Amino acid sequence: MKKSTLMMGIASALLLAIVCCPAAQAREKNNRPHPKLVMKALVVYYSQTSNTRAVAMEIARLRHADIAEIELVNPYDKDYNATIERCKKEKKEGILPEIKPLKVDVSKYDVIFLGYPIWFGTYAPPIEAFLNQVDLSGKIVVPFCTFGSGGLESSVKSLAAKQPGAEILDGYGVRAARMNAMPEEVDQFLTASYFIKGKVVKLDDFSASHRVSNDEAAIYNAAIGDYPMMQNTRPLFVASRSIPDGTEYLFTACEKRKEPVDPNMSIRPPKEMHVYVIVVNGQAPEFTKVVR
Numbered sequence: 001m002k003k004s005t006l007m008m009g010i011a012s013a014l015l016l017a018i019v020c021c022p023a024a025q026a027r028e029k030n031n032r033p034h035p036k037l038v039m040k041a042l043v044v045y046y047s048q049t050s051n052t053r054a055v056a057m058e059i060a061r062l063r064h065a066d067i068a069e070i071e072l073v074n075p076y077d078k079d080y081n082a083t084i085e086r087c088k089k090e091k092k093e094g095i096l097p098e099i100k101p102l103k104v105d106v107s108k109y110d111v112i113f114l115g116y117p118i119w120f121g122t123y124a125p126p127i128e129a130f131l132n133q134v135d136l137s138g139k140i141v142v143p144f145c146t147f148g149s150g151g152l153e154s155s156v157k158s159l160a161a162k163q164p165g166a167e168i169l170d171g172y173g174v175r176a177a178r179m180n181a182m183p184e185e186v187d188q189f190l191t192a193s194y195f196i197k198g199k200v201v202k203l204d205d206f207s208a209s210h211r212v213s214n215d216e217a218a219i220y221n222a223a224i225g226d227y228p229m230m231q232n233t234r235p236l237f238v239a240s241r242s243i244p245d246g247t248e249y250l251f252t253a254c255e256k257r258k259e260p261v262d263p264n265m266s267i268r269p270p271k272e273m274h275v276y277v278i279v280v281n282g283q284a285p286e287f288t289k290v291v292r
């Protein structure tokens with residue numbers, strides 16, 4: 001993959017505005033390291049098909065952190081449909097998969113990078129089982145995840161509700177289809193959040209949003225491609241900003257709806273979502289995440 005495309009991915013991942021913090025600047029001048037650089041860090045993750053494992057290993061490598069995998073007593077089948085079925089059954093019966101004892105003592109660490117695949121819109125059930133066994137109060141928790149289309153934001157909300165005593169950061173997420181962009185995005189994420197030293201790409205804010213033009217709708221459709229869960233959506237509004245070598249779009253989209261046959265029929269309003277799309281000069285548009 002071209003370097004410029006990787007840079008676009010980085011830019012896209014840094015949706016949080018990266019601001020120059022005066023406190024950080026003062027520390028830099030005094031040559032004092034940012035506290036997050038020296039905190040004891042552990043990467044804990046669950047991964048079924050290795051995407052999240054790859055992110056976990058990259059974080060551990062860059063941050064020189066210890067790493068531990070959450071393993072199941074009875075692992076899920078690697079087959080997607082079989083996993084869906086087992087998950088649904090477990091959910092219906094109110095049971096969580098049993099996890100093996102973690103090989104490290106979480107209480108000894110200040111920062112926990114917690115990684116998981118998104119399942120049914122939030123962290124996978126083995127993480128729920130893990131969170132039932134630990135108290136992360138007083139720790140910084142840095143969520144990271146991989147997904148088909150999105151789910152970081154909703155999983156972070158669930159984490160905050162589950163571990164109210166912990167400081168939960170916004171975290172990092174990447175589509176399974178964009179794993180090649182991950183190493184540079186992780187580097188930028190860790191740098192921007194002061195966990196490692198380095199330079200970050202500072203991005204402009206998005207422009208004010210306007211109704212989509214035909215050209216912009218074509219960009220949306222090209223980015224969605226044949227991704228199954230997005231076929232039933234259409235873009236309504238769009239904002240944009242420059243990123244290195246291209247443009248990032250923030251579409252507000254909604255489910256496509258047929259007009260009700262009976263105008264008095266009560267129907268729920270179509271669900272809106274935000275769809276982030278990058279277009280690197282000369283390359284096909286791709287979506288980086290959907291926030292529902």
Ligand SMILES: Cc1cc2nc3c(=O)[nH]c(=O)nc-3n(C[C@H](O)[C@H](O)[C@H](O)COP(=O)(O)O)c2cc1C
Nearest residue numbers: 047048049050051052117119120121146148149150
């Ligand atoms: C049971 C199941 C449910 C999933 N649900 C979602 C979902 O709600 N949203 C999504 O974007 N991706 C979903 N995915 C896709 C995974 O999040 C994605 O493939 C992830 O990268 C897998 O990570 P892993 O390789 O670390 O296991 C689901 C996958 C499985 C197996």
